[in-house]
Amino acid sequence: MDRLLFLLATGLARGAVFALFALALVLIWRAARVVNFAQGAMAVVATYVAFAVTGLTGSYWIGLASALVAGGLMGLIVERGVMRFAGHASPLSGVIIAIGVVMVLQSLLGIAFGPNARPMEAPFPETPIVIGGVPVLSPYDLFVLIVAVGVMALLAVLFTRTPLGLQLRASAFAPEVSRLLGVRVARMVTAGWVLASAVGALAALLLVPTELGLNPHSADMLFVSAFTVAVVGGLDSPPGALVGGLGVGVLISLVTGYLGATVAPIAVLVLLVAVLLVRPGGLFSATEARTA
Amino acid sequence: MSHEPQRSVAATRSAPKRTAPTRTVAAIAAASALLVAMSACSTPGAVNDPAEAAPGVTDDTVTIGTHQPLTGPAAAGYSSISAATTAYFAYVNENGGVNGREIEYLVKDDGYNPATTQTVVRELVQDDEVFAILNGLGTPTHTSVLDYLNQNEVPDLFVASGSTSWNQPEKYPWTFGFNADYVTEAEALAQYADDEFAGKSVCVLGQDDDFGDEFIEGLENVLGEGSLASVQRYSVSNQDVVAQIGAMQAAGCEVNMLATVNGFTALAIGTAAKLGYRAQWMSSSSGGDAVTLAGFLGDAAPMLLEGFVTTNYLPYAPGNEWDDLFRQINDEYNDGAPFDGNTVFGMSVGYLFAEALAKAGDEPTRQGIVDAIQSGDLVGNGLVPLSFSGDSHAAYKGVSITTVVDGVQDFIGVTYVSDGSGGVESFDGEAVALENDGLPTS
């Protein structure tokens, strides 16, 4: 029982990061109908910026702010710089260009910084608080959970309660009509990219201190897990990202704890196939068969 | 979809529209032309003509090659080895080479991907016509070229991995290992734990491949089957070992053995610290370099690594004469790169090759260098004697224990060698002394 609690808590903390990153994928999917395969690499670039800024100023918080800014900028650059050229007629070209962006960013990071992992410090202690003899969550895990849930709540408010959110949703779902109504659709798409990339950067920044250290491939597995989460939850659905994220996080933790680390990727594959066979559009898909 | 009667009609009608085959032919012809243009030489004739000099050997050079992970996720921590070997060869060449020949060392990046290893090793053997492959790194990568090198009778010297696969003289007569193998290493660590921490509960965290399997085998050889309180495995693709460390903590493990690479040794120790879990950590030398670990662990390293136990079979210790020489070479020929266990490893490999080449005589041949190594005349620079012979292609069958005291990793004077029957015995012979400034002579 103690062990179950411990694994659940660990899984939730990791799942919150998956959820946040998956949310970034969902945001871009809703804005531009593209799965941003470059999200991980873009987030790692932003994390390098945070690493450098924290190194210079000594402040984690200035580093965090700079990661958000750098993430947003990456979104702007990638969307305006290359994604604009993806043929809108085909959903494939966007994906393929994004894969190209991954290769470019990772190789540039590799050339600039080499393969070695750089340790990143967490801003809060990572020693777990013990409740009833069971180590549950560390202050840092709590911080991650609070930030993840907080950011998701903020985004929910943004999308449902503000004019900007309305325009973002309108241009995603009905670009032609929105344009007729005076919404600057192209600008909204860019806004979606900037927002999503900043959220993705935040997720990577939260994850790296719990891993080996910062290197050009730091977010590879984060992307794969979060993409699975987004697909399981439904690419259109922010609540799906949250539920899927926590679910996948807990699943990986439980499988690793009870069956072994080796089995975890297989469990993720089984979950993905099982969900998609029942609901091809993900758990929270609005329509059964929505054409991309 | 193909059985149709009216084909003649269709034939006449569709004739002018057929563009694809023409373009396919054009494309493939263009490609063939490209291939032809690249082919510089024709198919070479029979190999091993005894009258000719051995491949890769000229009057003033010997060219050898290696495959190393310089890029990709596995590169961290390993890319400094070949740089150190190269620096050592530069030092030898500056001092007249070996038997008047300079050593040229071609380093190819395989990104720790077996498919790339196969390609670059063929390139080294067929295109660059190297004399030998030296210190190919990694178990899965090198396994993929083991058959190829032996079929082509290319000396495959001093493989950088502790797998026991390299020591199969009957099956692979051209292959020789370098590292003390994982089984011997684990036996020595288990023996040390048994002597030093008697009665404490021993556990293991191992990589989910042959590294972990062989290490666990060695531990059980000494401690007895089923004596490990908890056996945990990790996969390199998942940088989260909280579940495993948590299980070890829950099982009450007091002495934790690690069959981990450097990154995961750091991860295990760091994760345990975060869980507020204190234990005695003992790691395979593959993941036990304190300098590298400190790089991963950051500011907390001195506190976390205090008392950390690992093994080594090479003279990497402050004040050792070999260590001093290697530091000097590192400053002069390697741009003063960070000096760590990998540097000593790389230079020791270079030294052993230079020694073998010197012993292979004035006209070295591929068979000649293999004979020189099997003769048992090589001494190397290890803490235990080399065990090369006609029946053994393993280099070191023993290790010495090191601990970290006040932030310094050093030997404690406890050395074990394999007793050949699933255990180890204490060794109190002398380590190999430095001679002739580390320049081998025949």
Add this chain to the structure above:
Amino acid sequence: MNAPTTLTTGIRVTRGGKRPLGRLLVTALVLTVVAIGATFLLDPYRNYQFALIAATFCATAGLTLLIGLTGQLSLGHAALMAAGGYGYALAANALTEAGIDGVPRFVLSLAAAVAASGLLGLLLGLAAARLRGPYLSGVTLVLVIALPAFTAVFSGVFRGDQGVQIAYDGVPEALRTLIAVEQWQAWVAIMVAAVAVTWLAALRNGTAGLRMRAVRDDETAARLQGVRAGRVKVLAFTVSSITAGAGGAVLCFVTQSVSPGAYTLAFSLLLVVAVVIGGLGSLAGAFLGSIVIVMLPWLIQTATGALDLSADAAQRLTGNLPVLVFGVLLIVVTAAWPGGIRGALPKRMPRPAPEPRTSSAAAPIPTTTER
């Protein structure tokens, strides 16, 4: 005429089916002979590279048709190649133990390879038929990621990270004096690729190809015309898996080993790079793309080796520079040059203008089909 013309053309295609097949076989035979002839001009290492290209071509040819003709983006073709490789290796080892060797062993093992990859492809295809765009990509992506886990969990069979090694297949007795082993391996690779690609070309030119394009362009319209869209997608996925498996088997035959580390996500993405820069849907493009992904890393490594760089700089450049070039190529080709290399080759006949429905990424595919 163009791809999306109404399906009434489908009937005419069936009528004209056999004759282009004859033509195709002649073309295939000529090209195979040319390729085999070319091996005489190459030294052993170039022949080895040629064999790698041919093996890669098996996979990229299937992939280019899958993406180009049905719009299904698979990021998991490396896993399908691995399935073929393991099928080949395990069968070859079993046959060796049973005392069978030489050509029969090769043929039987190859059959086992395509059976293994075909079965996996069929299962994936059944799932894929229900999925759209990114959902399918997601499943195939996770499949590649899970490959090392499969080999580790079932390490009794797949031997974990180290993979499976097989006995060495030398040059047949009759040819031993004539050619070196690398040249023989290149011949085998070329012949397997020739059979696989000819089969693909025949499918593409026939009714199956037309149905695939119809489903890609407008699934609803295709269904209305009586095309069973699900079946078409499953067929496409299975076919491309079979050729990928054949490619994996050839790689295993050439290198005498198969291991999970060789079939990474990076390699899977490289296959996508090859078909994109070659031109989606084009078999010749897939061949050119295969040359690029096999040769470019080698060319760049040779070039950086020739430059007088510091050890550290050379180390950082060697592995990363090819990835950078591939990334840039992928972006530039997709954004600015959708036809790929294939589209840029000189053409004898004016190509039909792309019709509005066909996306930039799925350029019209010229075929021998009478349409």
